[in-house]
Amino acid sequence: MSARxxxxxxxxxxxxxxxxxxxxEKQAGTSGLALVGIQRRGVPLARRIADAIAENEGSTxxxxxxxxxxxxxxxxxxxxQPVVKGTDLPFDLNGATVVLVDDVLYTxxxxxxxxxxxxxxGRPQAIRLAVLVDRGHRELPIRADHVGKNVPTSRxxxxxxxxxEIDGEDAVLIDRVVEAEPAxxxxx
Amino acid sequence: xxxxxxxxxxxPAIAVPIVDSPPGEQPVGWPHRHLLDxxxxxxxxxxxVMRTTDAMKEVLDRPIAKVPALRGVNVTILFYEASxxxxxxxxxxxxxxxxxxxxxxxxxxxxxxGESLVDTVRTVEALGAQILVMRxxxxxxxxxxxxxxxxxxxxxxxxxxxxxxxxLLDLYTMRAHLEGGSLEGRKVAILGDVLHSRVARSxxxxxxxxxxxxxxxxxxxxxxxxxxxxxxxxxxxxxxxVTSSVDDALRDADVVMALxxxxxxxxxxxxxxxxxxxxxxxxxADRLAGARPGALVMHPGPMNEGVEIAPDVAAGAxxxxxEQVRNGVAVRMALLYLLAGAxxx
Numbered sequence: 001m002s003a004r005x006x007x008x009x010x011x012x013x014x015x016x017x018x019x020x021x022x023x024x025e026k027q028a029g030t031s032g033l034a035l036v037g038i039q040r041r042g043v044p045l046a047r048r049i050a051d052a053i054a055e056n057e058g059s060t061x062x063x064x065x066x067x068x069x070x071x072x073x074x075x076x077x078x079x080x081q082p083v084v085k086g087t088d089l090p091f092d093l094n095g096a097t098v099v100l101v102d103d104v105l106y107t108x109x110x111x112x113x114x115x116x117x118x119x120x121x122g123r124p125q126a127i128r129l130a131v132l133v134d135r136g137h138r139e140l141p142i143r144a145d146h147v148g149k150n151v152p153t154s155r156x157x158x159x160x161x162x163x164x165e166i167d168g169e170d171a172v173l174i175d176r177v178v179e180a181e182p183a184x185x186x187x188x
Numbered sequence: 189x190x191x192x193x194x195x196x197x198x199x200p201a202i203a204v205p206i207v208d209s210p211p212g213e214q215p216v217g218w219p220h221r222h223l224l225d226x227x228x229x230x231x232x233x234x235x236x237v238m239r240t241t242d243a244m245k246e247v248l249d250r251p252i253a254k255v256p257a258l259r260g261v262n263v264t265i266l267f268y269e270a271s272x273x274x275x276x277x278x279x280x281x282x283x284x285x286x287x288x289x290x291x292x293x294x295x296x297x298x299x300x301x302g303e304s305l306v307d308t309v310r311t312v313e314a315l316g317a318q319i320l321v322m323r324x325x326x327x328x329x330x331x332x333x334x335x336x337x338x339x340x341x342x343x344x345x346x347x348x349x350x351x352x353x354x355x356l357l358d359l360y361t362m363r364a365h366l367e368g369g370s371l372e373g374r375k376v377a378i379l380g381d382v383l384h385s386r387v388a389r390s391x392x393x394x395x396x397x398x399x400x401x402x403x404x405x406x407x408x409x410x411x412x413x414x415x416x417x418x419x420x421x422x423x424x425x426x427x428x429x430v431t432s433s434v435d436d437a438l439r440d441a442d443v444v445m446a447l448x449x450x451x452x453x454x455x456x457x458x459x460x461x462x463x464x465x466x467x468x469x470x471x472x473a474d475r476l477a478g479a480r481p482g483a484l485v486m487h488p489g490p491m492n493e494g495v496e497i498a499p500d501v502a503a504g505a506x507x508x509x510x511e512q513v514r515n516g517v518a519v520r521m522a523l524l525y526l527l528a529g530a531x532x533x
Contacts, residue, residue, distance in 0.1 A: 067243065070255035070285075070525075080217035081529030083236070084243035120252045 003160070006151055007172035012132065015148030016045065019130050020052035022146045023099055030059045032095065032125065038102040038114050039067045039085040044165035045132060046101035064089035066100075071113035093122030099146075103161035105131040108142035133172055135159050218526035222334045222341045225350035226393045234359070234394060240522035241360050241515070247284065248518055258285035258528050264317035266308070267344065268294040268324045273489055273513055274344050274353070278321045281520035290317065309333045319527060322346075327386075340527045348384050348453070354488055355390035357519040359398060361512050362443055365484050372399035377437040377479070379471055380447030380496045383410040384454070387488040388447060392417075396426035403429045405437035406447075406469060409458045434468070434475055441479040445486040446471045446497040462495050472498045476506070484508050 007015070027033050030053060037046030043065045050063045067087045075081070100114050115127055130146035135153040153159060153174065162171045218236060220229065229237075247255055263282040267275050275291070282289045292312065294300070299308060305324070312320060318339040322330050327347030334341040345351040362376070363369045376395050382388045382404050395402050404414055414430045421428040431437050438444060449465060459465050476485065485497075485507040493499040502509060 069243075070247070070257035072257075075257060075529065080219070081526050083217075084240055086243050087246055116256070120255075121250065 003173040003175045005171060006159075006174050007133070007149055009164075009170035012148070012170045012172065015132060016048050017052045017056075019146045019148060020049045020056065023049065023128070023130065024053060024057055026128070026145065027097055030057050030061055032097050033099065034062045034064065034091055034093070034096045035099050035101055036064045036066050036089065036114075036118065038100060038110060039065055039069075039087075041161050041163050041166060042066075042100070042102040044163045045103060046099075047165075049099075049101060049130065062091040064091065066114055066117055068110060068113040068117050071117045073109060073113065087117070089121055093118065093124050095123070095125050097126045097128065098124040099128045099130050101130050103132050103163075104159050105129070105134045105142075105144050105147075106137055106159075108138045108140035111142050112140050132161055133159055218529060220527070222330075222343075223352050223523055223527060224330050224334060224341065224343045226352045226355050226390050227350075229352075231397055234356070234397070237356055237519070237522050237526065238360055238363065240526060241356075241518045244284075244518040244521040244525075245515075247521070248514075254284050254286060256286045257525055258282065258287035261285075261287045261318050261528055262290065262316045263287040263319045263321065263524065264290040264292065264312045264315075265321045265344075266292045266294070266312060267322070268299065268329075269345070271323055271344070273516065274323065277513070277516040278342075278344060278353075278520050278524075281517050282319075282524055284517070284521055285524060287319075287524065290315070305329060305332060306336050309336045313338055319524060342523065342527065345386055347386065348389065349386050350390045351386040351488075352390050353516070353520055353523060354387050355394045356523070357512060357516040358387075358391055358445070358486060358488070359394045360519055361486065361508055361515050362484065364511075364515070365508065366442060370399070371395060373401065374399075374442040375401045375403065375440060375480075376443040376445065377403045377405055377441040378445045378447060379405045379434065379437060380469065381410050381449050381454075382406050382414060382447065383412055383458070384450040385447045391445070392421070392428070396421060396428055399427075400443075401427040401429070403431060403437040403441070405431050405434055407459065407465070408432050435478055438475055438478045441483055443484045443486060444471060444476065444479055445488075446491075447488065448490065449492055449495050462492075466495050470494075470496055470498060471501050473501055473504070476501055482506060486512060489513070 024030060035046040035050050037043035046063050050061045053061050065088045067085050069082050069084045098118060102110060111129060118127060128145040131144045132148040134144055134147045134150050137155055156177050158175045158177055160173045162169050164170050218233060247253055265275060265278055279289050279291065319342060320333065320337055320339060321342045321344050322333055323344040324346050327349035329346050330341050330343040343350055343352055362371060366374060378388050392402060404411060411430055418428045418430045483506060485501055487497055487509050491497055491502055493502050
């Protein structure tokens, strides 16, 4: 199985900075803005976007972490329960513009679950979506507002995002599937 | 399988040891279809339960303390023995996960007409039960139910034998309070009616596996058989002591767990009188002073205040009794969640 690079560390850095500009532009500032990373790799990406916003705008945007495990629609289909990584939303969601951040947008089921989870914590003014990679094959009517890179894929392929905070390096890789994905792999 | 009450048996022999967590290993999944006792649960699996409980505690702190993880799952609670906290705790836990909860009290069910346990289990399964939480006064009854039931059986307490969810919530509560979150080398004194206590029997597994130094203390009539168990445990490298001296048991203890005097299971001759028991073995402020300053005071409930525990100790600053009850909901949510995954595989 040979993995092919589709984004380098430098490309990820530039995409993250561009997304941070887009988010601020769309919101016309940073007021009322909050970033929520989806566990696991969405969380470090959300922090990086917040850091880039802080650098460019000089204002701090709150960052939270969302675990969508309990909201998945495939819990009865997986062999073993996914390990829960925890939710931490240290700000009031009511009236905020929440930008969900995830690594890969695929079927859209993770985002559906994330929106269900989010509205249990409050009533945001708006929910937007930023992803590093959009690989297509949506199964739900969901689209991303901010995309690092659109990557046409086949369903037989696996897109893996590596982030330095978790994997020790920044890279986006594409693999042809040989074996089944592990049960705990994210659905989206 | 024949069911005999443990009253006539020696305490169960140590069967499957809890294996140590391999260093640096990835977190394990939950492989068990049933939770009948903690003796077949490995240490990495216990760690998984503890971590999942952390996540459930976070859910309980939310403005809406409810997640849809067990939507459409039927959790049937079948209790053949009186209970408030365990039954309600399971019910609240299941409802917090959006499960459908069916409650059956044996006293008002067809059990009162003489229906056998196996027939009752078949009936509740036909009525849609997928996870069966069960309490029974006969040790081993959930094992018999598990042979028949097509879903998952959770032991909510059987006779003198086991109370796995209580042991796990006790472990969780201790870890939350002890510095470093570890029981390694900590002294845990379990004081009282050890003989009739399924709580003690399950706790011995988890606490010794966690590396705690476990001291069982009570009148010798209520410790019958545990010396032999202690020797077997010591051979497995578990730290385990049995004594009738309250002072020895409590000296420098980090945790003191008082057990209820189970009057309903007490045959004559085990205790001279409750008054004498309270005087010699009751957990009083004076006796607690022999433990480490700030030692945790625990009790699985319900308490006979003034018998095994003095009211001022039960309600004192060191008591975490109410926290045990709160953590019980989170631990049971974690277990129901993990079992629901094993059930579907």
